[in-house]
Amino acid sequence: MLKSLKGHFLVASRKLNDLNFYRSVVLIVDHNEQGATGLVVNRPSSFSVTNALSKYFDLPKLEDMVFMGGPVEPNGMFALHNAGDLEKAQEPIVPGLFMGSSPEVFEQVIWRISEGDPHLDFRIFFGCAGWAPMQMESEINRMDWLYTRARVEDIFEIDAYDIWDVLLKRAMEERRFLPQEETAHPEWN
Numbered sequence: 001m002l003k004s005l006k007g008h009f010l011v012a013s014r015k016l017n018d019l020n021f022y023r024s025v026v027l028i029v030d031h032n033e034q035g036a037t038g039l040v041v042n043r044p045s046s047f048s049v050t051n052a053l054s055k056y057f058d059l060p061k062l063e064d065m066v067f068m069g070g071p072v073e074p075n076g077m078f079a080l081h082n083a084g085d086l087e088k089a090q091e092p093i094v095p096g097l098f099m100g101s102s103p104e105v106f107e108q109v110i111w112r113i114s115e116g117d118p119h120l121d122f123r124i125f126f127g128c129a130g131w132a133p134m135q136m137e138s139e140i141n142r143m144d145w146l147y148t149r150a151r152v153e154d155i156f157e158i159d160a161y162d163i164w165d166v167l168l169k170r171a172m173e174e175r176r177f178l179p180q181e182e183t184a185h186p187e188w189n
Helices: 049-053 103-115 135-141 152-157 163-174
Strands: 008-012 025-032 035-040 044-048 065-068 072-081 098-100 122-131 145-149
Touching (some): 008 163, 025 163, 035 065, 035 135, 044 049, 049 065, 072 103, 098 103, 135 145, 145 163, 152 163
Parallel strands (some): 065 122
Antiparallel strands (some): 008 025, 025 035, 035 122, 044 065, 072 098, 072 122
């Protein structure tokens, strides 16, 4: 088995034609011998957080969109956030990034959103992605996915519609085995 890919992005290769994952970027939030779980980070829905959660929470008008985290548990709600004080028992996915899926943490994140916490960065997801034991490793070996280490700024600062291009380029550069710069004497090759 590969080392744990928790805290990495899976970046769909150009040849991956599965409609659930075509040109997708998945943040792996858990990976062990039982399998892997992740969130697709580049599929904003057409629902704002305010509209999607208005039945459950009284929120101010937010333009932030809910993301479709994957085909598994489509009614499950997950929050990626940077509020480490809410996650005392949980390891960060990467330094400064947590996933709140328990009702208590999710409600605290929503409360901070409604209060307009200027230090809170967040994304809300419906659904997630999941892999059985060794399934993800098999797909990586088949070259369906590339992977690269995740950074908090990738989630919150790169536009969701650009992240696949940015991270595909990064993952490919990390695997480059020939130098990128041109040589002064190509005939010596």
